[in-house]
Amino acid sequence: MSERTYVDIEAELTDQPINFDEDICLAENVVYIKPQTLIDVPMHYCPGCGHSTAHKILMEVVDEMGIQEEIIGVAPVGCSVFAYHYMNVDMQEAAHGRACAVATGIKRIMPEKYVFTYQGDGDLAAIGTAETVHAANRGENILVVFINNGIYGMTSGQMAPTTLPGMVTTTSPYGRDVKTQGYPLYISNLLANLPGVAYVSRHSVHTPNNVRKAKKSIAKALEYQKQGLGFCMVEIVTNCPSNWKMTPKQSNQFVEEKMIPFYPLGDIKVPEGK
Amino acid sequence: MAKVMGEIIIDIERCKGCELCFDACPKEAIQLSDTINSKGYQFAIKVNDLCNGCASCALVCPDAVITVYRKVDKTKRPVKVIEIED
Numbered sequence A: 001m002s003e004r005t006y007v008d009i010e011a012e013l014t015d016q017p018i019n020f021d022e023d024i025c026l027a028e029n030v031v032y033i034k035p036q037t038l039i040d041v042p043m044h045y046c047p048g049c050g051h052s053t054a055h056k057i058l059m060e061v062v063d064e065m066g067i068q069e070e071i072i073g074v075a076p077v078g079c080s081v082f083a084y085h086y087m088n089v090d091m092q093e094a095a096h097g098r099a100c101a102v103a104t105g106i107k108r109i110m111p112e113k114y115v116f117t118y119q120g121d122g123d124l125a126a127i128g129t130a131e132t133v134h135a136a137n138r139g140e141n142i143l144v145v146f147i148n149n150g151i152y153g154m155t156s157g158q159m160a161p162t163t164l165p166g167m168v169t170t171t172s173p174y175g176r177d178v179k180t181q182g183y184p185l186y187i188s189n190l191l192a193n194l195p196g197v198a199y200v201s202r203h204s205v206h207t208p209n210n211v212r213k214a215k216k217s218i219a220k221a222l223e224y225q226k227q228g229l230g231f232c233m234v235e236i237v238t239n240c241p242s243n244w245k246m247t248p249k250q251s252n253q254f255v256e257e258k259m260i261p262f263y264p265l266g267d268i269k270v271p272e273g274k
Numbered sequence B: 001m002a003k004v005m006g007e008i009i010i011d012i013e014r015c016k017g018c019e020l021c022f023d024a025c026p027k028e029a030i031q032l033s034d035t036i037n038s039k040g041y042q043f044a045i046k047v048n049d050l051c052n053g054c055a056s057c058a059l060v061c062p063d064a065v066i067t068v069y070r071k072v073d074k075t076k077r078p079v080k081v082i083e084i085e086d
Helices: A006-014 A050-065 A079-086 A099-109 A121-127 A129-137 A187-192 A208-227 A248-262 B020-024 B056-060
Strands: A030-032 A071-075 A090-093 A114-120 A143-148 A197-204 A231-237 A266-269 B003-010 B030-036 B042-046 B066-073
Touching: A030 B056, A050 A079, A050 A114, A050 A143, A050 A208, A071 A079, A071 A099, A079 A090, A079 A114, A099 A114, A099 A121, A099 A129, A099 A143, A114 A121, A114 A208, A121 A129, A121 A143, A121 A187, A129 A187, A129 A231, A143 A187, A143 A208, A187 A197, A187 A231, A187 A266, A197 A208, A197 A248, A208 A231, A208 B056, A231 A248, A248 B020, B003 B042, B020 B030, B020 B056, B056 B066
Parallel strands: A071 A090, A071 A114, A114 A143, A143 A231, A197 A231
Antiparallel strands: A030 B066, A197 A266, B003 B066, B030 B042
């Protein structure tokens, strides 16, 4: 890191003095600051990617609950394969799709720790369907953060099980035809039917309000894990601007107009009496 | 009434110019810069003083580059006393 601060750099670049109000910029007036648990490195995600927002809210919850030393994460394969570079908690990399199986092992050895997996839709809903469904059916006491953007992001936008009908991807250039390629997989609704599953909820991170709701939901799921209620899953419907071939703004509009009507937000299953 | 004053500081070297904070800001206080940072992205800058520290921009910012401050001025205004005659 250079000794110049970003304030200096901005002043040099814009050729004008930066007038920060020094009365306001005090430590006691902070409303929002980057979570301490998020490592201070630039993320490799594309501009506007929902993965970064999901990382951020997950680490905010860890910060607020003060469980940095007590939480173990399992990273998937996909765009978020480097999740362990950004989250300053104990992390374990799993084979493609097997994050729930790895998390099962960790949780069984260390039942006092919080365990979460962070998986995309290619990882959780395609190659790892068996592991996910069986971990849920066994009622493993873990949290699964499921990022659903309806596409394989890392490998340049192939069709995923969660791709919307009619959506154009590199492997469905005429749009997904449900007659030959099947219907999108409602993985959250599928898992909600299993008796071992305690909490399933679907959120998005495209507006400030939805970010707040998603964060609350993750905090709730970790609380249920502490009580030992069973398998918890928070699905986050998000965007993939690069592979949807859109600007971040347009992709958020697509989430609002197409994804959310198809994947309605809200709690799908809550523990009894909660 | 208490006056709310807000301030944001944007880490422009980390900003990727995704423009998501523009729509989130209710006061339209953030715009894209004319210059670029060392990675070649145009970055977000604060353009007016209407910020009230609602932190909407920081919540949607994927890279958490925005730090938000809010100060509430609680000094009371002089109260005008009105005498009511019977």
